[in-house]
Amino acid sequence: MMLDGDQLEVFLAIAETRHFVRAADRLGIAQSVVSKRLQRLEDRLGARLVTRGSRKDVALTRAGQLFLDEARAALASLRQAERIGRNIARGAAGPLRIGYVFSAAMSGTLARALRALRDALPDLDVRLSLMETPVQFDRIVSGEIDIGLTRPRPSYPPAITARTVHREPLVLALADDHPLTRHAAVRLADLAGEPFIMPQFHEEVGLAEAVRDLARAGGFAMPALHRTDDFISAAVLAAAGRGVVLAPASLQHLALDGLTFRPLADHAATVELALLCRDDTPAAARGVIEKALAL
Incomplete structure (x- = not known):
């Protein structure tokens, strides 16, 4: 048998x-129960822990004095284990795996979610993975991640729910020496013939759709797309004069040398982030994040 938490609690109260x-009185139990639990603990350890006085006053024996710190530590550990076990049962402890796209970090959306989780559910072990939208869909369906911060899609797999949690304008990223930087804002007609750098894994939705809409509104053909794997690569290519990037406004936080941002003068395009959750995503964590990221 292992040590009993109730017996340890009695010993500490007496000490x-x-x-x-x-x-x-402190424990809210009968004095006879206190005596029995202490006796069981002493029998278990094979040592007297206290000396009894004639008027119920007690003193710790040498064994009791030496055991006192161990008893405190053991009881604190038991209480911690119980608290964490209860939190695990309600999804407030244990691992929480979050996938996110780059702009979720740049926009501060991910940080807001993490701060809320830290304050409300400090026992969670949050594990982050930077991954693009298609990968997030695969991983959340397979159960490899619990939550995704990603680009919205027209439809979602069964057992997955999505909620828009962030919306921001699209801006143009281009090299400092690009002729269009002479203007405070860029008109769509001035983008005819410009090559666009597209950081989106050959998808035909999301930012690719936004570029098509921009071309259609500007009255010119779909521009040539130079596809890259990520926004960092796209931003570097734009700074090197290899094309322009239609990017979330939060990309401006990147502050990359040689890169300039301009708003669109006649096209109010926006881009969104969606929060993806599985049906079995821990309810406590899901609730905290949804509240923190509510639009």
Whole structure:
């Protein structure tokens, strides 16, 4: 048998009050129960822990004094294990795996979610993975991640729910020496013939759709697309004069040398982030994040 938490609690109450009656009052139990639990603990350890006085006053024996710190540590550990176990049962502890796209970090959306989780559910072990939208869909369906911060899609797999949690304008990223930087805002007609750098894994939705809409509104053909794997690569290519990037406004936080941003003068395009959750995503974490990221 292992040590019993109730017995340890009784011993600590006696050690701190030096009195059986006061220990019983502190714990809200009968004095006879205090005596029995202490006796069981002493029998278990094979040592007397306290000396009994004639008026119920007690003193710790040498064994009791030496055991006191161990008893405190053991009881604290038991209480911690119980608290974490209860939190695990309600999804407030244990691992929480979050996938996110680059702009979720740049926009501060991910940080807001993490701060809320830290404050409300400090026992969660949050594990982050930077991954693009198609990968997130695969991983959340397979159960490899619990939550995704990603680009919205027209439809979602069964057992997955999505909620828009962030919306921001699209801006143009281009090299400092690009002729269009002479203007405070860029008109769509001035983008005819410009090559666009597209950081989106050959998808035909999301930013690719936004570029098509931009071309249609500007009255010119779909521009040539130079596809890259990520926004960092796209931004570097734009800074090197290899094309322009239609990007979320939060990309401006990147502050990359040689890169300039301009708003669109006659096209109010926006881009969104969606929060993806599985049906079995821990309810406590899901609720905290949804509240923190509510539009």
